Amino acid sequence: MLLQGSPGQPRAGPSTLSDNNTSSNNLKRKAHTTLQDLEDSLSRKKIKGEVEDIVEAPETEVIDGQALADELDQELQCGCCSALVYRPVVVAPCQHFFCGSCIVLWVRNGGTNCPACRGISTSVTSSRALQTIADVLVRGAPSRARSVSERMQADEIYKAGTTLRIPTPRQASPEPNIPQTNPNFVQPCPHCLPGNQYDWRCPQPIVDPEVDPDNGWRTDDGSPPGHAYCGNCENILALRAPSTTKCDFCQVSFCGIGIPGRCLAAPLISQHLHGLADIGDLIQCGEIYEIFDGNTYEVDVMLDYLQAQSLSPRHIYREIIGMILRSPRQFAPLIESDLFVDVHGVTPGSATDPSAPRHRICRMCATEVLLWGLREWWIQERKKGFLDETITRRPDCAQGSICTRQKEHGR
Template sequence: MPAEEICKKQLQIVLDPEHTKCSICLSVWHDVVTVAPCLHNFCNGCFSEWLKQCQEKHSSILCPQCRAVVQFVGRNHFLHNIEEDILQADSTLRRSSEDIVLLDSHASIKSPLVISSGRKFSRKRARAPPDEENAPCPQCGNEYAGFQCNQSTIHLQCQTCGGMMPSRSNASVPQHCLGCDRAFCGAYWHSLGVTGTDIHPVCSREILKPITERSVSRIPFLVHEKNRHEQDITEKCLRQMGRSLQDVLSEWVTKMNNREIGKTRLPLNHSEMINPQTYVCNECYDKLVSFLLYWFRVTLPKHYLPPEALQRQDCWYGSACRTQHHNEEHARKRNHVCRPTRGGAHM
């Protein structure tokens, strides 16, 4: 058989929907999460409620299906795709919109959770015990701000330093970036006055903080789809206007908060909830800056543009153009900070 025909063949796998059902609600998974080490799967909302009940009872976290001790739980994006394929193939398996809203309201698993081993710590101690390196986080054995981990405490792993912190819905500061749902520990430990050690790393507070507390002096690499020619033009526009990058961003954050611009193009999770006080990570802040500078450029009066920019024609595909990423001449000769006039993008 010719190689071309072999490449075109598709692998079809028959999957019984019964094997894709949550053993708690007995329906096809919704926003599926997987627990370890047993690797059973549940709806995010269902397992989140199970976790909540176990924590309230201060009991060990056992798998609802096989009763194995759970050490880890996280969202399973691969199975989520299978979940969607099954529901598309058989619409009778879909839940009602009311059920989905209810499940989503219960879902609390945003980033991977590490479950404590169950080992208890003494509340009263003058110095760290010899086996402190086995403690998941500084609050496993020490009380800060009236809280100390116990045998049923769920832990989050920081996406920057890899350190652990207790998962607390009532913490004084957020533990997750609202833009990507990933966990970062710097803001949490800083609010408690905890510093990092070799045993318990703590990342910088600068990693996760409110939008209003952030400042930027240079255009991030992500801006204008990484097109350096468009970035140079934006810098020239700022100089022509006599304004700083930070001044412009502050103005457009206010415009966004006042709904003077829509958020549909904002490439962040929970975009409608984003406001100046929202805690976001560095990467998500760069995405926000890119979004705001796009609107700054498309609404900018043309007399602020440098002569070389005024002579260019708009690219049909606008900022969605793919050719600008691998064709230097096209990236330079066409304006890509514009609304697309054709569907789809260049290859």
């Protein structure tokens, strides 16, 4: 009977297995001496090379603390205010980061996407990691910290740790039956069409290019006779319409229809400012530091004073208007310096005499007046005696705006 063996061969017994094992052991030869020596040699060379690499590796470069602080300061700048980020938040999914207060103001002003890349946002969350790095930087370089007034104002706008949401843009789709206008022709203004709702019609109405394309006014030919473009909404308007007003500074007209209250050149004292509604807007306005020649210390003193006295930008603007009106030449120096040139994206009207009376002003020009007179206003305001003695006793440097020490905190 054959069991588990080769055909025709008997099953191996114990002695046979033992003999086979012995033979097998005898068949297992050691590696060739040359090959073994080669492997040992390669191993020794590898170890020697690694040791040499360690020995020859250059010493770790010493990091310059000032250079590191400068680089961190650049990397941690808010994408909105371009200052060291405060109470940072991260926009998802693009991962751009900003001050929490900057994002809140962005949303309040109508922002519907990431301020940096304009991407659609799904959420805005606070970043503890970025805040920790910023805190470490400030501890090592206290001069890079945001001012007390800035931090107080920012904390009033955004509470640390709050999750925000940027609203998605709403784009209304036009109805299918609405005819698409030809961009090559100027469309009639609200007062051109007969029987319009404003009870006044243009003496020189613009021809509707959809009705009479041969006599339509081409956009390449500029503004049609008796018409211009609104400085705010940039829609076509009738210059002689009762709702139209003209700024006596930039010579741009406003329709009074597109956005009521904004498409308007108002009397000097009653006009609002563009982009400067409260002290928070002044804090975010980088031009203020340019006005004071980069003297951040003086700017901080002024902002703290404005907050303590509850003075709004509009209040300051009105006082600056009063200062100008009391001066001998009034607004002539501002006009001669071309302060109001190209403040709007539309073509202005004809220029007038620099010494001509100025009664109406637009929002953009009102902001220009505020920024132009802010420094002189502050100099006069300091003399009223409301500032702390530690500030009033601080001597002014004889070098004036070119002084560098005067711009340091505590000096």
